[in-house]
Amino acid sequence: RVRLAFLAVVIFVLAVVYRMIDVQYVNGDQWRQKAEEIGLDYKTIKATRGSIYASGNDLLATSLPFYQVAFDPSLVSDEVFDTKIDSLSHLLSSFYRDRPFSTYKKVISEARINGKRYMLINKRLIKFHEKQMMETWPIFELGQFRGGVIFNKREERHRPYKNLARRTVGYLREDIGAGIEYSFNNHLAGRDGEGLYQRMAGGNYKPVNASSDIKPVDGYDVHTTIDINLQDVAQNALLRHLEKHKAAYGSVVLMEVQTGEIKAISNLTKQKGGGYAETYNYAIQGLNDPGSTFKLASMIALLEQGKVNLEDSIDTGNGVMDFYNKKMRDESEWKGGYGKLTIQQVFEKSSNVGVSMLVDSIFGDNPQAFVDAIKGTGFGKLLDFQMMGEGIPYVKDTDDKTWSGLSLPWMSVGYETQVTPMQTLALFNAVANEGRMIQPIIVKSINQANEPVQTFKTKTLKRRIASDKTLKLL
Secondary structure (H helix, E strand, O other): HHHHHHHHHHHHHHHHHHHHHHHHHHHHHHHHHHOOOOOOOOEEEOOOOOOEEOOOOEEEEEEEEEEEEEEEEHHHHHHHHHHHHHHHHHHHHHHHHHOHHHHHHHHHHHHHHHOOOEOOOOOHHHHHHHHHHHHHOOHHHEEEEEHHHEEEEEEEEEOOOOOHHHHHOOOOOOOOHHHHHOOOOHHOOOOOOEEEEEEEOOOOOOEOOOOOEEEOOOEEEEEEEHHHHHHHHHHHOOOOOOHHHHHOOEEEEEEEOOEEEEEEEEEEEOOOOOOOOOOOOOOHHOOEHHHHHHHHHHHHHHHHHOOOOOOOOEEEOEEEEEEEEEEEEOOHHHHHHOEEEEEEEEHHOOHHHHHHHHHHHHHHOOOHHHHHHHHHHOOOOOOOOOOOOOOOEEEEOOOOOOOOOHHHHHHHHOOEEEHHHHHHHHHHHHHHOOOEEOEEEEEEEEEEEEEEEOOOOEEEOOOOOOOOOHHHHH
């Protein structure tokens, strides 16, 4: 009995070895092909990306569904196939307009005879309403399991207003992007699902629709503060003046004083081939010398010292002033200069000479006091804006290795300083907002359907940038 049992085990082992050799080597190609045909794999089911809205619920960006039509002819009964393949072929031919109905019938019939379980009807993507129409066609009307039709969903981002606020709306390509699309991707993206797919001959996959599939969770919608009408006006006004002055680039931002809501924002850059396009967000990222807009900060510093009044006067001469080895010039220089001006007129006429002379006379012995006064307003600090990529401002201190005798007069009129237009805007807005510097905002809520799941309000960055007296004079 022991010998018989041992012999049986040996025979069983030899049989297993023989079968392994037969499967792997003798009939290996056949079985590998079979494995490909019935191969199952879990694949990602993309979530529908959330939409981006303007303040009046106008769509700035949304995902539109498109479909690629595939077919499993093996699922259709003989009776249905034989009686309706002609009608289906005619409809496919008239819809796609790429081949006669006889070709469609031949290709589908051959796929059925050869046992092909997945074939691409056409590479062209169809729209949602076209999908609905196809679902009423012969054979397709029976659905996926009895009619064999498979609609592979693809989504493409659509911007109804085309180039309006294009850079602000932004984009996302894999791990790089810009604007709201990139900054709020965690909210917009949703959560992808996972589904069981069967691999078909040719490397294509078709969904099995198993009970184990994990459904995707669609992304949230982002509601912005952008006003479409104001955006249109601002963007076109910017474009007209860029064209008029043949400027390299320009930026415009419109902010509501008390709420901090950005109602319009546009950035245009001259293209090599002519015309202007939004390729860079200067308003948020573009660090530049603020130039004469900085004179507001200089006037705050001067008035806060209590040593000048608006009625005081200063002689700007012929519009040229020597500071060490460099000349400060007014735009009025070509017509003989402004001569004697009141402090108010110095600011009104944006006199470089007037502002730099005043700042040098009051802060010349202690230039760091001027820098401290500027920074004391909150100007030159990050706004912590909602969109990624805010430029890091730079207001020079006297201990900076590049500080020189020219730094104070040239800083006073907006040079040797780097800020973004948005940061300059925050200072001007603070003066209009009774001295309260607030954080600009461009997204006011994150919604699921019509219900807000998160809301945003402006933050106070500086409760008071200057005294009531100074604000009134400004």
